[in-house]
Amino acid sequence: MMTMLSSFETLRHDKRAAIAATVALGIVLAVFPFVISSSLSNSWLRIVDFAMLYIMLALGLNIVVGFAGLLDMGYIAFYAVGAYLYALLASPHFGLHYPVWVIIPAGAALAGLFGALLGAPTLRLRGDYLAIVTLGFGEIVRIFMNNLNAPINITNGPQGITGIDPIHFGGITLAKPFTFLGFTIPSLHAYYYLFLALALFIVFVTIRLENSRIGRAWVAIREDEIAAKSCGINTRNIKLLAFTMGASFGGVAGALFAGFQGFVSPESFNLMESVMVLCMVVLGGMGNIPGVILGGVLLTLLPELFRHGAGPVQMAVFGKILLDPEALRMLLFGLALVVCMLYRPAGLWPSTTRRREFKGESTTDVMKEGE
Amino acid sequence: MNMTTLLDARGIAKHFGGVKALSDVSLTINRGEIYGLIGPNGAGKTTFFNVLTGLYHPDGGDLVFDGEKLQASAPDKVAKRGIARTFQNIRLFGNMSAMENVMVGRHPRTHAGVFGAVMRNSRTRKEEAAIRRRAEELLHYVNIADRADDLARNLSYGDQRRLEIARALASDPKLLALDEPAAGMNGTETAALRELIEGIRKDGITVLLIEHDVKLVMGLCDRVAVLDYGQKICEDVPAIVQKDLKVIEAYLGGSIA
Numbered sequence: 285m286m287t288m289l290s291s292f293e294t295l296r297h298d299k300r301a302a303i304a305a306t307v308a309l310g311i312v313l314a315v316f317p318f319v320i321s322s323s324l325s326n327s328w329l330r331i332v333d334f335a336m337l338y339i340m341l342a343l344g345l346n347i348v349v350g351f352a353g354l355l356d357m358g359y360i361a362f363y364a365v366g367a368y369l370y371a372l373l374a375s376p377h378f379g380l381h382y383p384v385w386v387i388i389p390a391g392a393a394l395a396g397l398f399g400a401l402l403g404a405p406t407l408r409l410r411g412d413y414l415a416i417v418t419l420g421f422g423e424i425v426r427i428f429m430n431n432l433n434a435p436i437n438i439t440n441g442p443q444g445i446t447g448i449d450p451i452h453f454g455g456i457t458l459a460k461p462f463t464f465l466g467f468t469i470p471s472l473h474a475y476y477y478l479f480l481a482l483a484l485f486i487v488f489v490t491i492r493l494e495n496s497r498i499g500r501a502w503v504a505i506r507e508d509e510i511a512a513k514s515c516g517i518n519t520r521n522i523k524l525l526a527f528t529m530g531a532s533f534g535g536v537a538g539a540l541f542a543g544f545q546g547f548v549s550p551e552s553f554n555l556m557e558s559v560m561v562l563c564m565v566v567l568g569g570m571g572n573i574p575g576v577i578l579g580g581v582l583l584t585l586l587p588e589l590f591r592h593g594a595g596p597v598q599m600a601v602f603g604k605i606l607l608d609p610e611a612l613r614m615l616l617f618g619l620a621l622v623v624c625m626l627y628r629p630a631g632l633w634p635s636t637t638r639r640r641e642f643k644g645e646s647t648t649d650v651m652k653e654g655e
Numbered sequence: 656m657n658m659t660t661l662l663d664a665r666g667i668a669k670h671f672g673g674v675k676a677l678s679d680v681s682l683t684i685n686r687g688e689i690y691g692l693i694g695p696n697g698a699g700k701t702t703f704f705n706v707l708t709g710l711y712h713p714d715g716g717d718l719v720f721d722g723e724k725l726q727a728s729a730p731d732k733v734a735k736r737g738i739a740r741t742f743q744n745i746r747l748f749g750n751m752s753a754m755e756n757v758m759v760g761r762h763p764r765t766h767a768g769v770f771g772a773v774m775r776n777s778r779t780r781k782e783e784a785a786i787r788r789r790a791e792e793l794l795h796y797v798n799i800a801d802r803a804d805d806l807a808r809n810l811s812y813g814d815q816r817r818l819e820i821a822r823a824l825a826s827d828p829k830l831l832a833l834d835e836p837a838a839g840m841n842g843t844e845t846a847a848l849r850e851l852i853e854g855i856r857k858d859g860i861t862v863l864l865i866e867h868d869v870k871l872v873m874g875l876c877d878r879v880a881v882l883d884y885g886q887k888i889c890e891d892v893p894a895i896v897q898k899d900l901k902v903i904e905a906y907l908g909g910s911i912a
Contacts, residue, residue: 488773492772492773492775493769496771496772496779496783497765497767497783497786498768498769500751500755500759503748503750503755504751504759504762507748507751508746508747508749511742511746511748512748513709513731513734514710514730514734514739514740514746515759515762515763515822515826516735516763516826517731517759517762518731529769
């Protein structure tokens with residue numbers, strides 16, 4: 285881990301090494317789906333596609349929780365808003381079939397609006413209190429989706445919306461293999477490239493925001509809200525901006541999810557999903573973009589590994605299945621979280637400052653004495 | 656109102672439940688002076704600061720700053736109007752570097768929004784470079800340039816005080832309000848602080864100073880106001896304030912009748 289971090293640091297300073305690394309990473313990411321589908325299976329590629337969606341979610345939540353320090357426990361609601369918007373605007377349910385380049389920006393905008401709606405009444409809350417309110421908000425959105433089938437059927441209630449159009453641009457639909465420059469690109473691979481492109485876009489936006497006047501204002505609010513106000517930061521607007529930006533990333537991921545899955549129902553957006561995304565942010569390294577991406581990848585892949593691995597391993601060792609792989613999966617996941625928080629409380633890949641913060645340097649008590 | 660007055664506080668009142676923290680406090684601060692606000696513990700000095708900088712909503716009275724009324728309870732607008740402050744119990748952004756702390760202080764004088772930050776157009780790049788340059792200058796100015804990349808929480812106590820002043824100066828204030836800047840400092844540090852405050856005044860910034868160190872206040876300030884139990888009991892040049900009977904009574908306690 286440490287060598288990885290230090291080589292990451294050298295890349296920052298050496299331009300040629302950075303370009304070479306970028307090209308190498310680009311090639312790896314480009315051939316990756318073909319390696320996965322030929323060496324493992326298409327179902328694993330599907331999981332990789334989902335990992336991309338979770339990376340987008342984790343990066344969005346990272347703005348709210350990691351940068352601005354606002355604990356949001358209902359983040360999945362914005363994913364739901366994006367997903368349902370896609371489902372309603374591109375399915376036989378209403379007979380609407382808008383193209384994806386309309387729906388994704390609309391999903392980002394609508395989720396952003398919901399973010400502001402959540403942010404506005406909770407501006408005065410922090411920490412535990414904010415967590416409770418946002419948790420309630422997440423549940424409210426889910427329950428609305430569950431019950432908006434009467435008197436007018438909008439969301440089709442618990443049955444969800446089926447037959448959603450696959451993502452398609454112009455004449456190309458990603459649901460079927462298509463030929464591009466002589467290459468035949470299968471459906472899952474095409475989704476992979478689309479999700480990768482949008483995830484990279486979100487990474488880019490997040491990095492730019494982090495190193496800006498706005499990003500500094502977010503962190504200042506996280507560190508000390510009163511001091512931030514006295515420094516001339518309009519904390520109301522800057523907090524609303526964090527909620528809006530974070531939510532809009534969730535909306536994009538949600539719209540992609542609906543098009544990819546072809547089916548949405550309220551149960552995809554329960555509290556457990558919010559908790560999972562929060563775990564990705566915290567476990568990966570709150571506030572640090574590479575860490576959050578790592579968290580998103582690990583927490584999508586590891587549970588699947590358990591799911592697929594637990595059964596065969598038990599068969600091989602005991603000759604029969606003693607523990608339900610599903611139950612075992614949650615058990616091991618919980619254990620992994622506890623171990624991680626004990627031994628790497630700042631996350632697996634914390635930002636440099638967070639690492640220093642948790643190391644507890646000798647002078648760290650100075651601030652406390654002043655208070 | 657004449658041109659020399661920078662801040663005119665008229666009949667400021669603030670109470671918390673039954674406690675009258677400030678009642679009918681009026682004072683005027685002139686441009687370019689160092690104005691001291693002293694008084695025993697609990698006299699209402701910090702409450703006055705918090706009303707002035709918009710953290711508390713006053714229960715009465717007006718604040719006129721630089722010819723215009725100050726909006727009550729809007730700290731960010733107060734900062735934008737040109738009043739910067741430090742806190743009695745240092746409030747830095749502990750997990751940001753010293754440099755970043757000062758850069759945050761530049762917030763009200765800069766404009767880049769989300770669009771500018773993401774596009775990083777030439778205007779944003781220029782602004783960002785200017786913020787960085789100004790922050791470097793200020794760290795030099797308060798003599799902690801060598802700690803620029805250290806986390807604020809890891810600076811020594813005296814350096815934290817200096818960093819807070821640099822952060823306040825970053826907003827190009829007309830009035831710098833310092834809440835007990837010398838608290839907990841030793842003699843050498845206090846002397847250096849005194850030099851710093853005098854330098855700030857020479858640069859044309861008016862200073863409002865709350866301080867317990869009477870020697871520092873009397874030596875540094877042009878005029879001094881004394882608060883006791885939320886009321887102003889005296890306002891004059893140090894030499895006269897020192898001899899004022901009410902002030903002596905407030906500080907030494909008891910009646911001298």
